[in-house]
Amino acid sequence: MARITAGVGTSHVPAIGAAIDLGKTQEPYWQPVLAGYDWSRNWIRQEKPDVVILVYNDHATAFDMRIIPTFAIGCAESFKPADEGWGPRPVPMVQGHPDLAWHIAQSCILDEFDMTIINEMDVDHGLTVPLSLLFGQPDAWPVKVIPLAVNVVTYPPPSGNRCWMLGEAIRRAVESFPGDLKVQIWGTGGMSHQLQGPRAGLINAAWDNRFLDMMSQDSQRLRAIPHIEYLRETGTEGIEMVMWLIMRGALGPDVRQLHRHYHVPASNTAVGHLVLEPVR
């Protein structure tokens, strides 16, 4: 039986990707951002997951205004790092896991989640920056990746509770997959940031840290946070944090926090990172 063995939460700030690509990680500005991932890089080398279900949002890259899927699952053999306007990141092709991806798609649809199935898609910094943070700069990514793109750009995005329930459905899907696979689920984006308007630059470290606490301590409160609270307290782009709830929902009722990191700033954004494992 395939099983979900761990969850990872992390910001996916594009400037972090650029810092890694340009060899700036030891600069005083970037060093404390990256230092919080040292533990996780060692951990994942030992964990050796077979597949990562990587929940992220597309930032007007694969999807423009013509098509806006709420939940889109990437079922292709591979996914090319996207050109987001300054040329593609110099990172390896992302290898998919079509067997498991199609299985999750069909299982979730039967479970009443109307997934959009994507068979051709370039992946942007939302997906590749978390891979760089956890795996560094290898010649090939050491895991298969199933991209799960969530609309958090055009309102309304899915509610936190809906994200949580999708996570639960993904767990049922993984556990019904015939094949012995070690699967992780990552929720990415956030934490506080607002990239537009006179209020840009908003950071709410106290709220972000309560959110990180709730990930392992108060799931009922966590899944009920309304969109307006994310917006008021953490900025317009803080809404990305609903994607962490898909990861959290997939881990089951109780989790143990293995690692935690929080740093301000990376560019306009607060960086948060968690490693969680399910308690059975």
Add this chain to the structure above:
Amino acid sequence: MTADESREDIHAYLAAFDDIPGTTVFTVARARQGYWINQFAMSLIKPENRARWKADEKAYMDEWPLTAEHKAAIQARDYNCLINMGGNIYFLAKIISTDGQNFLHAVSTMTGMSVEAYQAMMLAGGRAPDGVRSIKEGT
């Protein structure tokens, strides 16, 4: 929690967005209003379009159903104005990267602060939420 308990009234849901100071939420109304601003900006994701745009911005914009107001704001790189007309920052980011402009710098232009002051604010922990949560409540 059941679906009924979590269901929100759509009008109250949307109205609350207008109560956040200095903030524009990308609702479907704005997505419709700014459709061509965003599709135009999106086109710059292709290198051949970036080259044509750089060679002649006016001629490139004329290929799109943009109004004179849209074109003036695009040429002025007035991102607050573009967002008020339905532009979305992730689409507008394509103009920013084509310009080779640092993203933090572009964001700072919307705040009325110099890029140096904005950068210093971020290094000091960012803009505190106190006083900018709600217009009505003044919190």
